Amino acid sequence: MLELRIARRFLWRSKVQSILIILGIAVGIAVQVFVGSLITSLQDSLVKDTVGSSPQVALEPPATETAFSFTTEDRESVGADPRITAIAPVQSFSALVSADGKSVPVIVKGAALADLDSIYKISARLVDGNVSLTGSRVVAGKDLVEQNGLSLGDQVRLVLADGTGVEALLEGVFDLGAQAANEQFVFSGSELAGAALNRPADQVSAVELQIDDVFASPQVAADLATAFPGLTISEWQTKNADLLTALQSQSTSSYMIQVFVIIAVMLGIASTLAISAVQKTRQIGILKALGMSDTRTGLVFLYQAGILGVIGTALGIAASLGLIAVFSLVAKSGGSGLFPIEPKLGFILVSAGIGIAIALISAVIPYRRTARLDPIQVIQSG
Amino acid sequence: MAETIALSNVTKEYGTAVKTKALRGVSFRVEGKEFLSIIGQSGSGKSTLLNMLGLLDRPTEGKVSLLGTDIGALGKKDRAAFRNRHLGFVFQFHHLLPEFSVRENLLIPTWIGSRAGSIRESAQTRRRAEEILSFLGVGEVADKSAEQLSGGQKQRVAIGRALMNSPDIILADEPTGNLDSENSALVYELFRRIHRESGTTFVIVTHDRAIAQQADRIIEIRDGVVSQDVRNDYLTGASA
Ligand SMILES: Nc1ncnc2c1ncn2[C@@H]1O[C@H](COP(=O)(O)OP(=O)(O)O)[C@@H](O)[C@H]1O
Ligand SMILES: [Mg+2]
Numbered sequence: 001m002l003e004l005r006i007a008r009r010f011l012w013r014s015k016v017q018s019i020l021i022i023l024g025i026a027v028g029i030a031v032q033v034f035v036g037s038l039i040t041s042l043q044d045s046l047v048k049d050t051v052g053s054s055p056q057v058a059l060e061p062p063a064t065e066t067a068f069s070f071t072t073e074d075r076e077s078v079g080a081d082p083r084i085t086a087i088a089p090v091q092s093f094s095a096l097v098s099a100d101g102k103s104v105p106v107i108v109k110g111a112a113l114a115d116l117d118s119i120y121k122i123s124a125r126l127v128d129g130n131v132s133l134t135g136s137r138v139v140a141g142k143d144l145v146e147q148n149g150l151s152l153g154d155q156v157r158l159v160l161a162d163g164t165g166v167e168a169l170l171e172g173v174f175d176l177g178a179q180a181a182n183e184q185f186v187f188s189g190s191e192l193a194g195a196a197l198n199r200p201a202d203q204v205s206a207v208e209l210q211i212d213d214v215f216a217s218p219q220v221a222a223d224l225a226t227a228f229p230g231l232t233i234s235e236w237q238t239k240n241a242d243l244l245t246a247l248q249s250q251s252t253s254s255y256m257i258q259v260f261v262i263i264a265v266m267l268g269i270a271s272t273l274a275i276s277a278v279q280k281t282r283q284i285g286i287l288k289a290l291g292m293s294d295t296r297t298g299l300v301f302l303y304q305a306g307i308l309g310v311i312g313t314a315l316g317i318a319a320s321l322g323l324i325a326v327f328s329l330v331a332k333s334g335g336s337g338l339f340p341i342e343p344k345l346g347f348i349l350v351s352a353g354i355g356i357a358i359a360l361i362s363a364v365i366p367y368r369r370t371a372r373l374d375p376i377q378v379i380q381s382g
Numbered sequence: 383m384a385e386t387i388a389l390s391n392v393t394k395e396y397g398t399a400v401k402t403k404a405l406r407g408v409s410f411r412v413e414g415k416e417f418l419s420i421i422g423q424s425g426s427g428k429s430t431l432l433n434m435l436g437l438l439d440r441p442t443e444g445k446v447s448l449l450g451t452d453i454g455a456l457g458k459k460d461r462a463a464f465r466n467r468h469l470g471f472v473f474q475f476h477h478l479l480p481e482f483s484v485r486e487n488l489l490i491p492t493w494i495g496s497r498a499g500s501i502r503e504s505a506q507t508r509r510r511a512e513e514i515l516s517f518l519g520v521g522e523v524a525d526k527s528a529e530q531l532s533g534g535q536k537q538r539v540a541i542g543r544a545l546m547n548s549p550d551i552i553l554a555d556e557p558t559g560n561l562d563s564e565n566s567a568l569v570y571e572l573f574r575r576i577h578r579e580s581g582t583t584f585v586i587v588t589h590d591r592a593i594a595q596q597a598d599r600i601i602e603i604r605d606g607v608v609s610q611d612v613r614n615d616y617l618t619g620a621s622a
Contacts, residue, residue: 002493005501009481286477289438290543291466292494293459376438380429380555382475 003296006287007303010280018308021272025312026319028265029355032258033320033348038327039254041341043247047214050243051236053121053176055088055208056217059224060232067203068231077227078207083220086210088115091193093205095158095165097186099148106144108158108186110193119208122174122187128152129172133189139172141182158186158196166196262358269308270362273301277366284370285378298371302363309359313352320348384450386551386583387412387435392444394430394606404430406606407444415581417574419597421588427606428587429555435585436469436553437461449550466495470544470582472554476536478528484539485511485524491546514542518572534565541572551583552576558593570596 011018061068070089078087091110096103113133117123122139123131129152131139150170159165168188176182194201211220217235225233237244284297324341331338394405404427412418422428433439434446437453446453449468456464478487488511493501515521518538523531528539544552558566570593577584586597594600602610
């Protein structure tokens with residue numbers, strides 16, 4: 001393609017100018033990809049810390065009841081929804097633990113260990129002892145154990161609101177990474193909880209769920225409300241409005257940064273191309289005199305923009321991936337309080353598209369200027 | 383056979399508020415393959431006339447036909463294609479593209495004219511470029527950048543570029559205006575040889591009467607009208 005060849009020669013002829021603008025695009029795209037990935041990963045990590053190891057949606061009894069029936073068929077029908085990734089029917093109750101002469105309030109959640117693990121990942125978060133949850137064995141949070149001088153193998157009595165109680169054996173200590181949970185939670189098997197509540201096995205206090213996209217929780221909750229009209233459905237977002245507002249404003253500021261970076265890059269390319277179009281006026285005029293059409297001479301600048309855009313964007317993405325790798329390396333080495341950034345292919349492709357698109361848009365002015373140029377204006381002067 | 387050039391009553395006005403009449407009814411015809419000069423003082427309208435012939439500008443009134451084609455009927459794209467296929471331009475300034483080598487500068491008109499803007503020229507085209515360059519005495523600088531040449535060499539390369547697509551008419555506006563007398567003489571000698579060997583029609587604009595005398599026909603423009611249109615053999619023959 002002649003236009004492409006001319007575009008390459010024009011760029012090559014003004015090497016310094018071309019390199020500077022490529023660097024400009026690269027820096028812009030690098031910032032845009034890095035900031036975008038940083039904010040997304042920060043949000044992911046915040047959301048994961050908040051609801052990653054807790055139920056995001058829960059089926060609860062109607063307000064007047066404390067339990068409801070949840071059959072194997074019910075479980076199958078809930079599990080058939082591909083968005084739902086974990087299901088834990090739990091028996092839960094508040095109790096007091098007598099230890100060290102004090103009475104400490106706790107929340108006991110009883111369920112099959114596999115189900116509890118699917119939501120709370122207790123086995124992976126055990127810091128002391130074992131977890132089997134068979135018979136009267138329970139595990140308790142690290143802060144609960146430490147603050148009350150409990151130790152593994154202790155026999156503790158859980159006293160319910162109605163004054164009844166059950167004996168439990170502390171077999172392990174977990175750390176869920178959140179203080180409230182570490183101070184309050186005691187996990188038991190269904191057997192102990194069922195005995196404490198004196199309930200038949202198919203009656204549960206709640207069914208706790210995790211879903212693949214945590215932000216889809218309102219939709220999942222609405223669908224469950226239709227499927228289980230008698231039940232109350234709760235989901236995490238209604239309880240975390242503050243966090244969501246914070247995430248929202250963070251996203252907004254991130255978009256602002258990205259938009260301004262893009263505007264800066266666009267102005268940079270546009271001014272460089274405009275200068276180039278002026279510098280090459282004589283060449284364009286003579287090419288037209290020799291029979292090159294207005295459209296084709298205009299295309300030269302579109303190709304220039306395309307070349308600058310593709311190279312600049314590629315360099316920018318490479319640089320941002322480098323930055324992300326360094327950042328993640330520091331984060332993983334620990335102690336810095338940083339979190340690893342996950343580069344997302346989709347976002348990078350969008351950024352690449354934006355980079356090339358703004359380069360092409362920036363070429364509109366030189367394109368039109370070039371297309372309009374009358375060769376007579378240049379051929380009679382040197 | 384159609385006339386090579388036919389102008390009838392061509393006028394050209396510049397400006398909208400204050401009007402300058404650069405041409406006020408110019409008519410002449412060129413039949414066959416002539417070597418002619420357009421002469422006149424600065425500001426008389428020579429370049430304006432040549433721009434009409436070169437399809438670079440449109441007359442305000444009147445009709446221009448080249449090679450039997452009514453130019454006024456052609457759209458912008460067709461005029462560009464016509465220029466590329468049938469016309470060769472030599473300007474006062476060489477206007478070579480510094481981004482390309484001497485050889486590439488010669489090939490540019492071919493690239494422009496090839497369908498789909500292909501930049502792969504045939505071996506025959508490349509041979510033609512070499513032949514033209516050596517004919518013009520610039521064969522040994524074919525790979526240099528146009529910038530590295532002397533003024534005379536540059537203008538010879540520009541002539542080569544005008545020849546490249548085997549034009550029917552070569553239009554030259556003060557082609558030696560920037561050259562010393564030695565190089566000027568060389569350029570006219572080359573023009574005459576090209577005319578003799580390929581029969582191309584030449585229209586050469588100059589304000590230098592001595593140069594114009596070397597043409598077969600001289601058209602003199604004064605204030606936008608043809609004031610004289612003579613055969614050179616008539617001029618010289620009259621005195622002989
Ligand atoms: N683009 C233009 N706009 C206005 N006036 C012009 C333009 N080009 C030429 N002229 C005027 O037209 C007249 C003829 O100019 P030109 O054809 O360039 O003369 P020459 O080539 O014989 O010196 C001059 O008076 C000149 O000032
Ligand atoms: Mg002139």
